[in-house]
Amino acid sequence: MILSPIDIALSSILLLFLIAVLAFLFNRYQKFLITISFSMTTIASLLMVAAGGWTVGKGITNQIILPIGLPDLLFHLRLDPLSGFFLTVIGLLAFFVSIYSLGYVKGFLGQRSVTSLIIFYCLFIAGMFMVVLADDALFFLISWEVMAAASYFLVMFEDEKIENRRAAFLYMIVAHVGAIAILLSFGVMAGLTTGFQGFSGYTFDAMRATRFPLGWATAAFLLSFFGFAAKAGVIPLHVWLPEAHPVAPSNVSALMSGVMLKTAIYGIVRITFDLIKVFPWWWGAIVLVFGLVSAVLGVLYALMQHDLKRLLAYHSVENIGIILIGIGLAMIFTSFQMPLLAALALTAGLFHTMNHAMFKGLLFMGAGAVLHATHERNMEEMGGLIHKMPWTAAFFLVGCISISALPPFNGFISEWLTFQAFLLSPSLPNPLLNLLIPMGAALLALTGALAAACFVKAFGVTFLGHWRGHHNPNIHEADWPMRTGMMFAALTCLGLGVLPTLFIEWMDVISEQLVGAKIATSATGLGWMWLTPIAHERASYSGPIVFLFIMAVVVLAYIFLHVRPAAIQRVPIWDCGFEKINQRMQYNATSFSMPIRRIFGFFFSIKEQVRMGSHYGHKAFPKKLHYHLRIRDLFWGWLYKPVIEVSFWVSRKVGKLQQGRIQVYLIYSFVTIIVLLVFQG
Amino acid sequence: MILYPFIIEILQLLIILALAPVFAGWIKMLKCWSQGRTSPGLFQPYRDIIKLFSKDVVIAGNASWIFRFTPYLVFGVAVLAGGIVPMLSVDLPLAATADVIALVALFAIARFFTALAGMDIGTAFGGMGSSREMTIASLAEPAMLMAIFTVSLASKSTSLSEMVQVIYSGLSVFRPSLAFALLAFILITLAETGRIPVDNPATHLELTMIHEAMILEYSGRHLALLEWAGMMKLFLFVMLGVAVFAPWGIEASGDFAAIPAAFLFMILKLAAAGAGLVLIETGLAKMRLFRLTEFLGSAFLLATLGMLSYFILE
Structure with a gap:
């Protein structure tokens, strides 16, 4: 038998399980265990990248039925280009993060045992791979739970801190509410497939073959969208995300933000475009609206953060929003039978999926390196790290530019494609959509510009200026495995930005299979250097020329200006003759975002207090001012607090049933049996 | 003639490098006259730049490579953008490098790095400028x-050369949608290039500085590059407006003989745009920072009205 991609994929998953077992056995040799297990996850991830890349590149579909599972409910696996694409994304980031972990996890040596971290790390990656490979509802949900449970334990890794336990608990609840919705959605679809007779409808193949009536299909779609939105952190279901992602170890945060959220995107695409296939335009409108809300509010909340990892977590909400914008537009175009435009929007969304995995992984790895060096997550206590950590700073900067959608890096390409999809919306035969969709484009522009502001803040406050902290830790540059992992991710960001056409040609088979058109022929109409979606008269962009031209001018100007040796004098910082300037007088994260806080203040619940301390004789000469600022998510008070209070109230009432006396419980059982017998009759 | 587009491209790059300071000088001259002052002459920006190039560079002790790299990058972006916006002819090899959206993003990367450079020294001024600018x-x-x-609704394209050609091929520019878009574009240009009433390029007062606050620490050749790039940016925004809203005179026939006429047209349009800018700048006072939401909000509203009027009226 010839080797097929799915064999490689399976061997990769087996390898991950094997590492988990090995980690258990070699518990005593911690240092050795880190080296050996993360080297092996590197190999497993690379295998998966090979399997995924091969599947998408050749456009093949493999199916396999594993002889495990319940009787009559065997596990079905399928590797088609859509799965292959997500396997590549997950595998690639897992590869970079595994290299990074070789150095990062050593930081825990001597503090705590890392065995559980390694075991759940492997199960987590394997779970994500299985979700994408699953071809029946049962295996999908089992894999989904493996992924959720493993990540729960990873969030709990440093379990002596109360915030970690709280975050993990919140995460668990939201994940399970979502999982129930997904289960119900599959239940609806599987039931309709067989007319609610028997279990044979649980495979995706059976669902693909069925045309669902609109009402039931809508129910299934809404349930699954709710479930996946809870996983992806779509506003208003996002509150767990900025709690759980920052407290996990940074390599795990990178994977959670970078790729775990993407499994939800995969689920949405799989269910709408592949399983249900025919849908009305307002499904797309729902996805688009939630995408826009998440994008704008995500970035605004991110701007208000001064915890570096929390800030990045809110940006995941924003970027999931941007991906959903692309997918929502693709759904709208599909429902109006415009395959070419749908292909453009879908490619934009999926491209952003890849991009976000790369730069968010990179940024979390960078934040991890900073945390590792300074033991600090609060940006207000940092500054000037570019001098002590030049490599980390450079890689983090690449991530910042990419996520701010600036050329010539990758984030720009996918946002530009999304804009092009927006600009083509006037051809939709629906006046209402024609008038409203351009507003979406404006909101996306706002998001991009605010993201740039946010990352000027994040990079500027963390890496530039002077050290703001009170204590002066011994800051060191990240070690070489960490640097290598970040470097690979940074190079991928640049590569995807400079040569997007190659990537689009590779992934084009997905849109061909899902929406029935490909954009590569037009996207690369002028050759590999030019990205021209739809037509070159319409719009064009050339990554290589932008990159090389700017670099050439920079080098020429530099050489030209250094022919005459003009001296550079390094002098102390100009203090306006005041002479008492200190590092606490610098702009910090809170002051940087003050204008935006004031302009968009109605989106937050802000409590700002200024209190005067003691003064020198008269209150015009205060000794000390106390400034207190608290900013909270509006949704917590609006949406979650009532739910929490109601559920506590209900449990208190229900709790009255619990009497603690055996006689009462016997009566309960007796009544239950009577009731059941009555209903049976 | 296969070389023709390349000659035009080089010509255009030379024009933007050479004429941008003259345009800045023209604005300064008109402004002096309108305020009853004696002007330093049309070529004063040249003398400023040359003087700065020959001076030593003084930078703060803790400045990182970002501070030194930024001027070169900003300059590089301005030169690249100068090769994209059609001024004399639409036959530009670089024109397809970026459409309008990508062009805006190119200016955004220059702004991103300038803002970082403002944060680099660690003074309150720099951070204040960066925060306000972003x-x-x-x-x-x-x-x-x-x-x-709105503009792309009419021309069905975001490529600048294509927009010019669409207007030449008979599309009327006298449309309500384009009028609204032009008004919005003027407001945005004032904001993006840091002119009154958004920012005052001549001030060094801490409460009002925005762009100047970010580049306050620069000196010598770094400052020269930044100033030059700033002039080029203003020039390019005017040219962008010309290409989109009033492209007459830009040569589209591939005929070299039409180039001098195109050049003359360009000079006239620049002179008029400069005069208009001076009228705005002398007529208005600088706005408070938090009034700018209304200013830019009205720009957004105008552009939206343009879009709506396209769907309703056209």
């Missing part, structure tokens, strides 16, 4: 995109 940019961006959207 805030204004994030308010200007949606309006800019809406204006682009």
